[in-house]
Amino acid sequence: MTSVVLEFSGGLELLVDGKKRLEQEVPDKLTLGGLIGWIRSNLIKERHELFSQGQRIRPGVLVLINDVDWELEGKETYNLSSGDCISFISTLHGG
Amino acid sequence: MTSVVLEFSGGLELLVDGKKRLEQEVPDKLTLGGLIGWIRSNLIKERHELFSQGQRIRPGVLVLINDVDWELEGKETYNLSSGDCISFISTLHGG
Amino acid sequence: ENGVRQAFSNDVLERYSRQMLLLRFGVEGQKRLSQKSVLVIGAGGLGCPAAMYLASAGVGRLGLLDRGDSVDRSNLHRQIGHTDASVGADKCLSLRDSLMRINPGSSICTLSTGITAKFALQLILPFDIVLDCTDNVESRYIISDACAALRKPLVSGSAIGFEGQLSVYCDSEESPCYRCIFPSPPPPDCVGSCDTAGVLGPVPGVIGTMQAVEALKLAAEIEGAEVCSRRMVLYDGLSCETRVIRLRSRSKTCRACGNPEDSSQRIVNPAEFDYGSFTLAGSCATPQSTDQ
Amino acid sequence: ENGVRQAFSNDVLERYSRQMLLLRFGVEGQKRLSQKSVLVIGAGGLGCPAAMYLASAGVGRLGLLDRGDSVDRSNLHRQIGHTDASVGADKCLSLRDSLMRINPGSSICTLSTGITAKFALQLILPFDIVLDCTDNVESRYIISDACAALRKPLVSGSAIGFEGQLSVYCDSEESPCYRCIFPSPPPPDCVGSCDTAGVLGPVPGVIGTMQAVEALKLAAEIEGAEVCSRRMVLYDGLSCETRVIRLRSRSKTCRACGNPEDSSQRIVNPAEFDYGSFTLAGSCATPQSTDQ
Ligand SMILES: [Zn+2]
Ligand SMILES: [Zn+2]
Numbered sequence: 001m002t003s004v005v006l007e008f009s010g011g012l013e014l015l016v017d018g019k020k021r022l023e024q025e026v027p028d029k030l031t032l033g034g035l036i037g038w039i040r041s042n043l044i045k046e047r048h049e050l051f052s053q054g055q056r057i058r059p060g061v062l063v064l065i066n067d068v069d070w071e072l073e074g075k076e077t078y079n080l081s082s083g084d085c086i087s088f089i090s091t092l093h094g095g
Numbered sequence: 096m097t098s099v100v101l102e103f104s105g106g107l108e109l110l111v112d113g114k115k116r117l118e119q120e121v122p123d124k125l126t127l128g129g130l131i132g133w134i135r136s137n138l139i140k141e142r143h144e145l146f147s148q149g150q151r152i153r154p155g156v157l158v159l160i161n162d163v164d165w166e167l168e169g170k171e172t173y174n175l176s177s178g179d180c181i182s183f184i185s186t187l188h189g190g
Numbered sequence: 191e192n193g194v195r196q197a198f199s200n201d202v203l204e205r206y207s208r209q210m211l212l213l214r215f216g217v218e219g220q221k222r223l224s225q226k227s228v229l230v231i232g233a234g235g236l237g238c239p240a241a242m243y244l245a246s247a248g249v250g251r252l253g254l255l256d257r258g259d260s261v262d263r264s265n266l267h268r269q270i271g272h273t274d275a276s277v278g279a280d281k282c283l284s285l286r287d288s289l290m291r292i293n294p295g296s297s298i299c300t301l302s303t304g305i306t307a308k309f310a311l312q313l314i315l316p317f318d319i320v321l322d323c324t325d326n327v328e329s330r331y332i333i334s335d336a337c338a339a340l341r342k343p344l345v346s347g348s349a350i351g352f353e354g355q356l357s358v359y360c361d362s363e364e365s366p367c368y369r370c371i372f373p374s375p376p377p378p379d380c381v382g383s384c385d386t387a388g389v390l391g392p393v394p395g396v397i398g399t400m401q402a403v404e405a406l407k408l409a410a411e412i413e414g415a416e417v418c419s420r421r422m423v424l425y426d427g428l429s430c431e432t433r434v435i436r437l438r439s440r441s442k443t444c445r446a447c448g449n450p451e452d453s454s455q456r457i458v459n460p461a462e463f464d465y466g467s468f469t470l471a472g473s474c475a476t477p478q479s480t481d482q
Numbered sequence: 483e484n485g486v487r488q489a490f491s492n493d494v495l496e497r498y499s500r501q502m503l504l505l506r507f508g509v510e511g512q513k514r515l516s517q518k519s520v521l522v523i524g525a526g527g528l529g530c531p532a533a534m535y536l537a538s539a540g541v542g543r544l545g546l547l548d549r550g551d552s553v554d555r556s557n558l559h560r561q562i563g564h565t566d567a568s569v570g571a572d573k574c575l576s577l578r579d580s581l582m583r584i585n586p587g588s589s590i591c592t593l594s595t596g597i598t599a600k601f602a603l604q605l606i607l608p609f610d611i612v613l614d615c616t617d618n619v620e621s622r623y624i625i626s627d628a629c630a631a632l633r634k635p636l637v638s639g640s641a642i643g644f645e646g647q648l649s650v651y652c653d654s655e656e657s658p659c660y661r662c663i664f665p666s667p668p669p670p671d672c673v674g675s676c677d678t679a680g681v682l683g684p685v686p687g688v689i690g691t692m693q694a695v696e697a698l699k700l701a702a703e704i705e706g707a708e709v710c711s712r713r714m715v716l717y718d719g720l721s722c723e724t725r726v727i728r729l730r731s732r733s734k735t736c737r738a739c740g741n742p743e744d745s746s747q748r749i750v751n752p753a754e755f756d757y758g759s760f761t762l763a764g765s766c767a768t769p770q771s772t773d774q
Contacts, residue, residue, distance in 0.1 A: 009426065020426075050380050061376075062371070067433075090376075093383070095234050095347065115721070154667060155668025190616055190617040190686055208676055213680075247684075266497055388501060388503030388504035391698075393695060400688055400719075417722060427692075430708060432715060434724055
């Protein structure tokens, strides 16, 4: 297993029992797309579509790999390493 | 030489040409007290007393070692390592 | 000294003295600020403090644009630019009254039509800087697309619950627009609002006030200032955590500010784009587009 | 539902509905808030937005304490709780007028004596939570020492130039007081003020508004909230950088909140401590004490 830190904010934490930060063991050799699918199947109990469609994160969610926009790091194809911190941030629209 | 990052804020940056962040080579085997003395002698051109009295930082300045209050890390006796980030933050009193 | 006295009256010198004292701001910064116009879209929890600080600071011309709502008592716990006596009054006019009480010399124009795709370019064109203080996805895309088309700097804030976010778009050649970061809209049922999910009053206050800081840096062209572009401030009031995350640069294929491969996809004028269908298409039941 | 209607009038239900909607806040949070008292010390750049958001949110009783200054036109670029018409008026009364315009049901007491060592305990005792929105070193030590003696949570903000800082003291057994973190005062010639160094208006606005967030979490006892104690928020408006740094815990030997080895050093009541000599002793010309 690989040990990673998962962060959820902007309301996504409600999908994982209100936890904003989780230290989590995940299967080895996952891509980030694979991680998204794994979270959807293993951590999220209901309203899965608010998180992703399979390995595709839903629009309106920023994904950070160690604090950097995943767009700069290969997005779903990024290979997870032990110790990585992956943040899922739902953007807000209220005012 | 040892390579460290120095950060100055709360007005202390005015003592070092307005630079808030400096990547700096400093002598090997310095303690943090030694670093304070070295900065006073080498980086600060005038009004040295606004920074320190010798190796003693002036009151009202928070010192962080890699983002942690130096009080938790041995203060002046801490031994600098390569890559350390040392922050000097003058507290503000206006409102 | 004489030049200063010629440019500004004594009242003005006194009123703005504490920001003119700032070395990087000075008299020149005040002059630049007094020649700039800022449009605040949304007179609610974000727009109230943003407009109050901008009017106080002496922005040359301030535009207030809201969709014609009247002040509701449930607004008052967070929308500090309105008063109890103004419940039932037009929000733009109510906020304008508060701004005039603070700075009677302000030049303020109000428009209660809201931002619409049809008139977005005309509404935004006369202003130098735009603040998105709205509360819905459709307005956010319309405003950003118009700012991208006109290359107007856009200071965007949002808040709900205990959380707030801030980013600046379109302020330089490298800066992304909102659509660069969010090419597809969120599913409508993923979007909360302060009226349904609730919000702690000072949380949009923190973000709206930060929007004023960013707008003042742009308007006064403050030396050495870095605006929050290609970055986003995240504020979580519940845990008192803040962070600033790095975002991607402008996308070459962005439909609003880039050159999409299929040039018919380019949004030249929001008036020609169907925002209703676009934001509905994000529905969770619909397959996602491939660009996010 | 009936219980809710019994506890609150319709006006109140409507006014606070958007924060009562928050799951962690709810009707119970609003009840707790309505039973708490908060003292805001300083009616300036920090105190104005802090008091405006606290009054708007329905704090039970609000105290405003300022040293009797009258509103100056040079305050108005950042002190958004005052109006142009109130130039020359007492600051506490001017700010109270603004708060009453927003929330006419507010219970507000004002005192224009300033915080003094002699009366610090008496002034602070009747309140549940204290906000330090002052602008000088001496007041900051007096307020903190009194809060340490009375174990009252203290939400401390400060700002100058483009920078601001926020921290909460004395809110729990482990929380340090201001003196734990700063056992020795800074040399007087190292201390700037907004009146001499200048300040960008919305910068204290951001910090004062965050102070309101922290005070609301304490007053409403919001479930799962973490206040900013043993931490400090740093906001740099010029670069739009924020960070939250971790501070030491309460010092066992602190003169104000601990047990110094020499027990005569213990400050039991600020009335018996000479703050004038203490803050002057920090002069750069004088050898430093050994505790910093
Ligand atoms: Zn774009
Ligand atoms: Zn203490």
